[in-house]
Amino acid sequence: MNSKVLFLIFLIIPFLAFSQNKEDREILNALQENISKINLLSNGNSSASPENHYVQKQFQEDGLQPALDNNSYLQPIITNYGVQFIPGTSLSIHNNPLEAGKDFIPLSYSGQGTVSGDPLISVQEANLPWIIDISNYSGTQLTGTDTNDNETMYKLAAQAMHDKATAVLFYNSNNASKDVSFHATDSKTPLTIPVVYINHAAASRYFKDQTADAPIELQVKFYDKKDTTYNVIGIINHGTASTIILTAYQPGDKAALIALSHLIKSNKRYEKENYLFVSFSGKKGAGYFMEHPVINMDQADCMINLNGAGNLSSSSDNLIVSGMQSSPQWEPVLRRVKSRGISLQKNEDILENSDGNIPALTFSNNTNGNISAENELKVVNYLAELIRELNRTGKLPAAGH
Numbered sequence: 001m002n003s004k005v006l007f008l009i010f011l012i013i014p015f016l017a018f019s020q021n022k023e024d025r026e027i028l029n030a031l032q033e034n035i036s037k038i039n040l041l042s043n044g045n046s047s048a049s050p051e052n053h054y055v056q057k058q059f060q061e062d063g064l065q066p067a068l069d070n071n072s073y074l075q076p077i078i079t080n081y082g083v084q085f086i087p088g089t090s091l092s093i094h095n096n097p098l099e100a101g102k103d104f105i106p107l108s109y110s111g112q113g114t115v116s117g118d119p120l121i122s123v124q125e126a127n128l129p130w131i132i133d134i135s136n137y138s139g140t141q142l143t144g145t146d147t148n149d150n151e152t153m154y155k156l157a158a159q160a161m162h163d164k165a166t167a168v169l170f171y172n173s174n175n176a177s178k179d180v181s182f183h184a185t186d187s188k189t190p191l192t193i194p195v196v197y198i199n200h201a202a203a204s205r206y207f208k209d210q211t212a213d214a215p216i217e218l219q220v221k222f223y224d225k226k227d228t229t230y231n232v233i234g235i236i237n238h239g240t241a242s243t244i245i246l247t248a249y250q251p252g253d254k255a256a257l258i259a260l261s262h263l264i265k266s267n268k269r270y271e272k273e274n275y276l277f278v279s280f281s282g283k284k285g286a287g288y289f290m291e292h293p294v295i296n297m298d299q300a301d302c303m304i305n306l307n308g309a310g311n312l313s314s315s316s317d318n319l320i321v322s323g324m325q326s327s328p329q330w331e332p333v334l335r336r337v338k339s340r341g342i343s344l345q346k347n348e349d350i351l352e353n354s355d356g357n358i359p360a361l362t363f364s365n366n367t368n369g370n371i372s373a374e375n376e377l378k379v380v381n382y383l384a385e386l387i388r389e390l391n392r393t394g395k396l397p398a399a400g401h
Contacts, residue, residue, distance in 0.1 A: 064234030088221030
């Protein structure tokens, strides 16, 4: 070989190695910073707002566009827990406080308000609370599962309201029966007076003497409990016909997702696909995203899910891949991907089929130790190789198609 050519080769090789090492160092530094900050901001809660805003900021800085129709990166997930009664609901009998949720519960069709009175236990009079032993009525047998829906109890309370009772206190003197549990999403029409159920143990203390009175102070207060969490979603749109979806669950995964978004946005080798990056608000966020996708899923090429993939704590740990069965092409695709120092363990017992029509792989790790940025760099480089191979391969067929 010409000596000048050899000289040029020896001159170029160190430069290429330096360039590669420089790129790795930049990714490693970013991973270290993002792992630290996301761990700090999440504080063990993947739906925490500071974490979401941090991930959104990284997406924006990397040039990802908001993926939602309202030009937002945040996909809200509203969870309705139904009617709640603690705090704010209280009951005392003979000036002895009972514990809401333990000694008594308001029934979900109860009215709200404050009531006091000194009724006789066995006498039901207008303008006083009524104390009703449901064991005296047919159709009120309690099962412990459907008791809050008991139609007879509802009719008894409605009749008491019609007869000017100021409240209804149900109890059951039959100790062989079940007690009532609160049903937060009951659909019965609410009554206008407080209606509560006192469990057998508490009722035995206060209603044993049927000829006695029972001075009562009762307050029922309801509120709707809702919780809003967010998926953070950004898109790189190259104007192509298909989209690769990349998702992350845990803090280490989200740091890797940010690193991949930066790599893909800044490199023309990835321009044959569009890319959707989704930072999930836990499993609930993942389920919500699949039910409410922000793109046409018919145009989705495949999904790559990171769920603990960033938890490699040593170079000997395996990166577990699940979902190989979701496309017949995964096996040959993965064979063509350089290992980048990653040892793959295929879990063929699990089919990660997303919505059933999209080839999907999930990368995970069983290690729960501290996240190693150095090992996560290997994961990022491996996934970058995989994504480049998917660009060369084109749209994957789903299993059975």
